[in-house]
Amino acid sequence: MDIPYTVKNRPDTGLYNGKLGVWLFLASEVMLFGGLFSAYIFLRTGVDDWPTGTEYLDVPLATLNTLFLISSSVTMVMSWASLKLNDFKKYKLYTLITLLFAFGFLVIKYFEYSAKFAHNPPYLPSTNNFLGIYFTMTGLHVLHIIGGILVIGYFYGPGSKMWNSDPERFTNRIEIVGLYWHFVDLVWIFLFPVLYLL
């Protein structure tokens, strides 16, 4: 006996289990980042002088990073669509591009962070609360990116064997990973203006 609706949609909800699970998980992620954004507002409104992002942060690099993430979201959808169209080769290609964009994001983030640490005097999380919340929120976001890379990488490599045994289930898995990846992208879309521009 197998657990029902692991692959097929349940008629009255129109969802398979994994998809519903990921939506619920994302709801809790909204509350997690929502808590941090609330903390940001609370801290900022609680003090007289709060630096603008441009005083500390590199807007051009972050703009490039924004482009990287948006592009990776597009390729993520393309890879899922390719599976829907039964084109496994295209899936591999688009997933590879997604991974490259994600790695590109991390590389730029690395240069951004190290420029802060190398600055004289160094800009550290403990320097002030703006930098503190910057490092905390982007750091948590980077952890989400790394998590995404691990999962997408797994489905690019060893996990993709499932395409041969159970293509429908595999396609579902890519859809779920995509939902998560879009969410991580969306968090950045909020982080970028809030931290860098305002």
Next chain:
Amino acid sequence: MSTDQYKQSFWTKYIWSTDHKIIGIQYGITSLVWLLFGFGLMMIMRYQLAYPDTPVPIVGALLGEGGLLPPEMYNSLGAMHGTIMIFLGVVPLAFGAFGNYFVPLQIGAIDMAFPKLNAASYWTYFAGSVIMATGFFVPGGAANSGWTSYPPLSEIATMGQTVWLIGMVMLITSSLLGSVNILVTVIQLRTDGLTWMRLPIFVWTQFITAFLLLLAFPPLEAAGVLQLMDRVVGTSFFMPSGLVVTGEVMTNAGGGSPLLWQHLFWFLAHPEVYVLILPAFGIVAEIIANNTRKPLAGYKALVYAMVFLAFMSFIVWAHHMYITGMGTSIGAFFQTTTMIISIPSVVILTALLLSLWGGSIRFNTPMLFALGFIPMFGIGGLTGLPLGLAAADIHLHDTYYVIGHFHYVVAPGTIFALFAGIYYWFPKITGKRTNELLGKLHFFFSLIFMNGVFMPMFIQGLAGVSRRLADGGQTYAHAADVIYLNEVMSYSAWLLGLAQIFFIINMVISLFGKKTGEKNPWDATTLEWTDTTSPPLGHGNFEIVPKVYRGPYEYSVPGEKQDFTPQSKKV
């Protein structure tokens, strides 16, 4: 039928199991051990409160010099008692154990929606709880800033606080996995015919609880991460500028706000109250319907009241913070929402009480605990009203009155319901019966001593005795007239501890007793009793997956041969 046709080793069957029933039992045993441990901490504290600065007997050697309990350690025990009872004891038992074991059975599912995630959830909880306990062995002892971990005290506290935070982050992750699993299971895996308004109340309560855990816990995770950053990396999120500690100005950047922590913490911790109480409502409702042999009064009212309660629980949190200097208009908002949230609680309690009316009540052990729950929770709930009004709260805040209030909700409230659940479902889990005499002794002694512990707290609190005083108020003018109650409470607590021996003996001898072979000893109507053996088959639960044709509590239906009509009986 996947009833373990292949051979499984002890390890794969009982330790790394993905069967919801085994995981439920794992949760159950682990959380009961933690409950006993957390209770033990309290019994040590009660010795110090009754007889300050005298060596503690029996366990004294483990404590400080000469068997004394030093004040710092008293603080540790207090903080860990609260944390352990709530996060390692009651919630994992109510939600992890009962939810895991009975939700799939009651909705006719062969397992949870994500069995592996389920196991991961248990093991994350287990690891988090072990990490939490290692706090006792780090320099400075376990976390000692109260279970609420208010900064700036918690920021300058010893290393145990960092361990506490790491433990909390793991526990929150575990409850996240568990709540997603329960939600998907209830939404997706209900069997044919089991519409929302045919769900047993227990399933409803678990479902709503899962939503609370899913949405209320993450802000505390955010707060935990921020406090970890403060403690480990040196940020100042919760550190105000120019804080002076033992005569020295702190060197951190400052500009943070201790109030921010309180907001994030209580945003979780108020819904957490309903996480503690909702599963208890569910268990009590099942047992009352079963033992009055009549349908629950106001099934739909119960469901709507609980949904409304859960929604409201997200907008009452600042009633824990009236004395932080908030403006009167904000205070008025939170007083209003707090008064509103008491309405669904009263609806629920009234429905349970009315269900008794006209029933032919069977006074067995689970029913006694369920009946005990109603007035005890009533006292807990009603004493909360003065705390929800700012004017009264200014006097009562942080006194023993508060301690009495929330202990009435959780200890003779929720924990009685959990005992009721254990006695009620023991025959289902093991196929054996518990001893009625021992069960009744356990109930009556627990009832008396619970009240012996908590009722005097109201008297002390109204007199103005503060909580968290390591000497029980010896040097405190307000306490002079009521300090004699400390001994009353302490003796009650130790006798309450002794009363639990009836429970432990009962569990042990019943486990080694012989199987009764009855699958439905209580003549119940819900699927877990009517459509599967006791204990249920291995991985797979049902021989034939049942279908549902009627509501959950069709007891004493006119014209039926028996006084109970199973949900799975065709119309």
